[in-house]
Amino acid sequence: MGNVCGSKSEPSSTMNGNSSSLPSKQVAEGGFARANFIVDNTGTLTDFYDLEGKKIGQGSYGSVSRAINKSTAAVRAVKTISKSHVKNIDRFKQEIAIMKMLDHPNIIKLFETFEDHRNIYLIMELCTGGELFDRIIEVGHFTEVQAAIIMQQILRAIYYMHENHIMHRDLKPENFLFSTKEPLEKSCLKIIDFGLSTKFGKDDIMTTKAGTPYYVAPQVLAGKYDESCDLWSCGVIMYILLCGYPPFYGETDADVLTKVRLGNYTFNASDWKGISEDAKDLIRKLLKINPRDRYTAEQALNHLWVRNKAPKAKGAPLEGAQIENLKSFRSQNKLKKAALHVIAQQLPDEEIEQLKQIFISIDKNGDGQLTVHEIIEGINHADLKEVPENLAEIMKQVDADGSGVIDYTEFIAATLDRKKYIQEDLLWAAFRVFDIDGDGKITRKELSQVLHNGTVSDLVEGHLDEILGEVDADGDGEIDFEEFVTMMRKQ
Structure with missing residues (x-):
């Protein structure tokens, strides 16, 4: 199903235009941030990278290919964005600025960008394990332990983003990639798409209708929402992980959105009989119609279900x-x-x-x-x-x-x-x-x-x-x- 709505239209400009209005991280005088080292190159991409012909991803914006850095042999993913297919370059400028700000193990890394007269190129880490969406299709649904491993990673990334005043606004299984083809217990999950993400301030209310029908929060449809919309989407994802289908289902987008507005869903006895009350309790807390009652990412991470089902960090202590x-x-x-x-x-x-x-x-x-x-x-x-x-x-x-x-x-x-x-x-x-x-x-x-x-x-x-x-x-x-x-x- 398509997006509810894109972001508001803004004047077009080039990548290297005025960046004063773009989101960025505050840096103390004399300090530097990770964004300093993500270079916007004006040189030719193929002077630095060998691109493989086969596409590994395709979207309305353009495509994704594998590329090898000529001087280091590092293998990367290159997202090619066709300028002629982009109604507003500023949205991509915002996406890039947000990716430069974010620094977390469960968020895709951006290394550098290139631009020529036809395209913008984002050089990113290569994830080979496929979309979370494809894994759901492949297995039907997950065990509670597997679902908790996935949800813990998603919630950590969202907690980090919200602490840094970024809301995602389009969380769905298609926007997560596994870093490797290994079983999900051993593969890191990464958020990959920030096209609808935006910076927010304390008590800011957003009005832009953005997102995807199955996963969008009722407040987004009403055009009056805050970062809690991301936690609603987390609740929908968790529901799907455990039973294999969405809580709000309809034959058309309109049917789905009607159900989302009402917030009515059930735990079908035959599909949910083996699933713990703790799991259902967390879903209920994420799918609260009133955003003031909805769990935050921090609360969700500390919920009994995540604490008991997701394995503890396996890291050795500091040495x-x-x-x-x-x-x-x-x-x-x-x-x-x-x-x-x-x-x-x-x-x-x-x-x-x-x-x-x-x-x-x-x-x-x-x-x-x-x-x-x-x-x-x-x-x-x-x-x-x-x-x-x-x-x-x-x-x-x-x-x-x-x-x-x-x-x-x-x-x-x-x-x-x-x-x-x-x-x-x-x-x-x-x-x-x-x-x-x-x-x-x-x-x-x-x-x-x-x-x-x-x-x-x-x-x-x-x-x-x-x-x-x-x-x-x-x-x-x-x-x-x-x-x-x-x-x-x-x-």
């Missing part, structure tokens, strides 16, 4: 080696810290699986961000001899954007093992992010642009002086690849 990496991260110069962020972002899930599991196990409330208190708990739980005295100062250095919490990529960057990040292909990928014009040298201006979005201040100038003083061995005022590699490999 001494990771604490040592955190300590040494603090003393690195700003360029090396930033390069470690780029590398952490580029590494595939399987390379950082242990660190990902540690992050999830330390993140006690499941909001996708670590507080100093959660890190201390993680250290205590690990039976390490002592909490480093200067832990608060270490955390301040790890918190690159100054948000007061440690984001996923910030944690990976600061705990990454040296053996992982000194590989030449990864170092080249990181160098390329800073070498904006691709001439093989990083200039002071390029450093300023990537690390500080071109901001000029005494603090920024001091950072640049320090980096060049330490890294520019031949004193020519620029950093070449050899100097960059020396900096990264220095103990």
Whole structure:
């Protein structure tokens, strides 16, 4: 069934046009965010990537293909968006800006973008496990444990998004991909489409009708809603996972929407007889007609059904080696810290699986961000001899954007093992992010642009002086690849 409605029409523009009105993450002065390293390239895509002819996905916007990075051999997914098929480029600009903001294990990673006169290209992580929708079709319905594994990942991602003031507005099984073809117990689930997502403020009421009939909340149809619309969609998804069909069904979109408005559904005795009361209770709490009574993502994650049925994070506790990496991260110069962020972002899930599991196990409330208190708990739980005295100062250095919490990529960057990040292909990928014009040298201006979005201040100038003083061995005022590699490999 089609969408209820797209987003409101806005004036068309190019990708590299005015971005002041686009959503972005607040960054403290002198700090940097993951978005700094997701480059909007003006070069030709095929200069950097070999595209495979076979399409792995198709939509009204264009297509998705596999691509291989020519310099690093990394395999990526390329989403090609045909400008002629897009009524409003601004919607895609908003989608890209939101993807740049989001940093969570259950959200698809965007690496970079390209644009030419015909298309916009999004270079993203490649997920090979297919849509959640296809797995539902394949198995009919899931066991409660399997459904809880899926719902826990969805709810974590939504909790994180809502904490960062982003609502999705189009949650449905087609918008989730499994990272690998392994059984779902071993494959990470990722949200993949942010075309209808939007930033919201406290007490904001949205009016744009957006979403898909089976999954849309009654308040969206009425044109007066908030982020709780996403939790309604979660309730519908959970219902489908457990019985194989939607709670609001009709022969036409109009029939479905009539049932959604009334909010009437049943647990058919023959299909639901083996399913626990806890599961039904959570569905009821997510499908409350009144959004004020509806569970939040945090409440849903803490519901007995999720806590009892979804396995606990299997991550080992923090180890001494990771604490040592955190300590040494603090003393690195700003360029090396930033390069470690780029590398952490580029590494595939399987390379950082242990660190990902540690992050999830330390993140006690499941909001996708670590507080100093959660890190201390993680250290205590690990039976390490002592909490480093200067832990608060270490955390301040790890918190690159100054948000007061440690984001996923910030944690990976600061705990990454040296053996992982000194590989030449990864170092080249990181160098390329800073070498904006691709001439093989990083200039002071390029450093300023990537690390500080071109901001000029005494603090920024001091950072640049320090980096060049330490890294520019031949004193020519620029950093070449050899100097960059020396900096990264220095103990």
